[in-house]
Amino acid sequence: MPSEHDQHNINVIKGLIMDATRRANSGHPGGAMSSADFAYILFKEYLKFDPQDPDWPDRDRFVLSAGHESMLLYSLLRLVGYLNDDDLQSFRQYKSRTPGHPEHDLTPGVEATTGPLGQGFAMAGGLATAEQFLRGTWGEEITDHYTYVLASDGDIQEPVCLGSAALFGQWGLGRLIVYYDSNAIQLAGPTARCDCADKRRLFESLCWQVIEIDGHDHEQIRTALDQARAETTRPTLIIGHTTIAKGSASLEGSADTHGAPFSEEEIAQTKVKLGLSSELFAIPQETEDAFRDRFPLLRQTADDWRLRLQQRQQNDPAFAQAWERQHRPVLPAEITWPEFETGSKVATRKAFGKCLESLIEQLPHLVGGSADLDPSNQTATWREKVGIFGNQNPAGRNLCFGVREFPMGAVVNGLALHGGVVPFGATFLVFSDYERNALRMSALQKLPALHIFTHDSFHVGEDGPTHQPVEHVSSLRLIPNLLVFRPADANESRACMELALQQKDRPSALLFTRQGVPVLPAAQTPELQEGVGRGAYIVQEAQDGAPDMIFMATGSEVHLALEAAQQVDPGRIRVVSMPCLELFEEQPLEYQEQILPASVTRRVAIEAGRTDMWYKYTGRYGLVIGLDHFGDSAPAGDLVEAYGFTPEAVAKSVRRHFAS
Template sequence: MSTTPKTGQEMDAYTVNVIKGLIMDATRKANSGHPGGAMSSADYAYILFKEFLSFDPDNPNWWNRDRFVLSAGHESMLLYSLLTLNGYLSIKDLMEFRQFESKTPGHPEHDQTPGVEATTGPLGQGFAMAGGMAVAETFLRHKLGQDITNHYTYVLVSDGDLQEPVALGSAALFGQWGLGRLIAYYDSNKIQLAGPTKRADCSDTKKLFESLCWQVIEIDGHDHEAIRTAIREARAETDRPTLIIGHTTMAKGSATLEGSEKTHGSPMSPEEIVATKNKLGLPADESFFLPEDVIAHFRQRFPLLSDRSGQWSEELAAKQARDASFAALWEAIHTPASKRNIQWPDFEPGTNLATRKAFGACLNGLIDQFPNLMGGSADLDPSNQTVHFRETTGIFGKDNPLGRSFSFGVREFPMGVILNGIALHGGIIPFGATFLVFSDYERNAIRMSALQNLPVLHVFTHDSFFVGEDGPTHQPVEHVSSLRLIPNLLTLRPGDAWESAACFDVAMKQETRPSVLIFTRQGLPVMDPATHPHIREGVGKGGYILEDPTDGKPEIILLASGSEVHLAVGAARALPDAKIRVVSMPCMELFDEQDAAYRESVLPKTVRKRMAVEAGSPDIWYKYVGLDGEVIGMNHFGASAPAEVLKKVYGFTVDHIVERLRETWLK
């Protein structure tokens, strides 16, 4: 083994080799992991972290830090090694790679590991989330001032990331928006898990990204001076995002496995690790080798970084003291969501109003109350009721960085992931809207919202077969129930305009979980708060007693959500002698979280005669009505016909509910 080199270039090369040793040792100890890609990306990531990335060595959550997203999440040991070099993790953490409750899970998870900006498991989403962070930085830089918000977003992507359509759909938007502070590095090692990428892809990535309005720079990804030059060129380009294509070798530096897919998803053998360490000038008999001179070399910039973050804190305090409007805005965007005091519009009882229109009215009322509310529609602005928001706040883009409306185009999945990135950055309340049936396209983004504890607002209209003539391709059936299966997600389906405002209020006050807000196309009767005074409180508890028999002693319980609530009310009123309690259930998740006493007060065990009504899959409702209960739902696809025809055919009328009640319990 050679002695530790001392010159600058030699120390850079040696530190990269030390990082590769940590990658090999951790994946071997865990008997699990992906060393090859992490080793091919090591040169670029090392130069970026050591020489360019702006962060606070003592505070991984410093507001004005550069964001780095490892979209190639399977290369997690590369990131963990760098976070150990900068002091956020320890060698002990690396030894616990992929173990239960460690700070070093198999793929980066932002809420478990200091310095990890996003949970990057599914490929392509880290790339899109990074762009969302760059969107937030751009808006807030112009809103708060460059002295407060002024940083870059870097993302490292793999071949697999760019093969996922979500990445290219997002890339088109980032080029359109001119995100000059978004810098993506593509580690083009031309190998994926199953073998060479040429088996699956003939894309000319340079031409492709240039056509999407990106600056593209090609380099040898192992040449440190070329890496430095490329990063400088990327930072100098202010009107376009930059893709740096680094041509690299899989498992660079390994003894016999350079360029092999065998290193993509499996640790190296002990024999290969020993041979590789000998080749790299590392002690072959020492695991997790990290000498002090390497740490000192890596941290040469730390005094400068600490001074920079300290000066920023002083400037923030001074600006708050001298600029009252800035101080108010800063306080507003940092007020905990649960403390928000929101004014909602009023609605005219007795009128008919689609809940999507109630959503639109609520959204319009938030424009001035929350200057950091940003969002848009996936090319369904009129249908989603976001036109007024767009026309009032302006369209976000390179010519209007203070615009608050996003024109996502027909890109539901990229929309959802970009919203996650915006939420991860902080300082902005993000929402996105489309038809409920397209939640399937967006589903994994919604799941990642929930997994990352992000209070994103996912808005869906046209929520059932009442879409009508567009037919079964556009008529949701299983979607509401399917969304209810995602952990840590609130699925809110209001029954009228007042419940819509209450559901929106619930969503706006979440701090650690996302919400899906589900609205109708068709008009629904607007309830009278004078006769239903507990709507806001009841919605906050997920389910509540909407109407009761005059003596308050129900013999039958009729449950419903959304557009079927007024049908349940109509059926109960048509059978006054049946002693029917009507329960509105806009959010099952919230109701299930209430204490046993409250749930018993709404659904007393003594009342076994129960029926639920929802224009969707029926199965989930049996947890409330019991196996002996009845559910009027849909276990089939819809059809192309006017909604008024379909509701009679499918039995979603007051008359049909009354008939079922009579047949079941009132013979």
């Protein structure tokens, strides 16, 4: 089709962008208009997808990292047929399929929920990592697609972007292609006010192929895409130099167009300039037909793939079983877990390490790694046995993240978004702050990812307050849809791991101790699993019958609660382990009453962290023993004494509190 026809179709998209943001009285038209040339050509001529099935497994992935340009993506998805006119007209409205920033579980064709800048870029690398791993595992006849990204100046400025870019260059993600719409404008004004970086030299130093083009020149766009697809050992950054609000009547190059709709007068004048109808949300039939002229080939490509998959499943039962298993949560009966000796002392991080090692053969699609804390996070043996992932070893399952917690969290999210793998990332709990927004995005996107955190309390010891988490457990519990597991011992750790692997639509944060804790007398495995699965259960009942006091605790403080109860009055005290408050809150009120009967008002909660959240369970007059201050640099044993986390100190506090 002649270029002028393509340009008219691009102008139609710009009209949709202007109309939708104006009707919503909210949105970001400028960047969407400057990126429209590239996005249109990518979708119309290059992107592999099934027009009838947005979830076709071997589709190319497109991630709009510049999530504020959402109306550009929605306009393209309307031309694809995944969205309709009503969707465009309800942009940014309550419960519409076209929210202000793309949401992958809400809108067909959206691969990742983006908005917080830089994370779409990082998640896209996770998608490309999954593709490279699965291609190395199954071959190109089953996995053979690209991951494309549209990024903005703001994306590139975010440290999570550059941190993850270093990983993707190191890993040689040759099928990751990022288009950087460099319009030199951001919300506050010209990028030159805050950024002097030479992006070409910067990304080349990170082992990327870099191509610079005029982002409005269609032939340069096509040539750049061809060069990017031909490069197999390096990711590619295409720097498209563009003009924000390209095509507007009087606002080209204006920062005012970044985050505010055009006036009605500006839209009318721009439509005249672009040769568009004054009709709102107009899509000429010839534009839709031209955009879809490749659809018969796309449908045939998808159908051919399905036939290949079916034939391989029929001819290779092992593959068929593995394929089915890779596309659903883990079933409890599929895993044999390690055993732990009652009475021994095992750090729950070491219990995690043993569980991880047991999964090497049993869960061959488990992939992940540590943020440069392999020995501390107990992932060193895992790394040595499964191999290090990279272009030269695409079937390697250990991801060497380096000291990059935030990129790690976002990459894990991308792996989960792709599907076919079970991803995990590990670091110290105190550094969960660094990746917090990735954890939030994990929960928001309903991703069954595993986020591992060790060294979960002041027992870190000599490393001091910078490394001793205080508020972090409570902080994680504030994130909706995130399961926070803090197991009491090795057996609970195993049970929590099993539950995390069973999740379909929510991530898990698993918090493990540095120090050894006693392996409690194990209940029968089904009973333990049921108790942990309900978030809280009785680990020791009052010896004299119905209790008149309840001790509740998590993690390493459960054994402390048990010992303190013996000193106070074992005949009258029930001890409850609460490894996951979120699961406990989901239980029927009958079960909650069974564990924490309202008639027992004398309650004590013990956790080595902030106390605030526990008053929900103890009541206003209950006792919460925790830590509401920063730690100190000293041996852990000294801190236990200083902070009152001994059985004697707890017993004394309980007697004093309830003396009246």
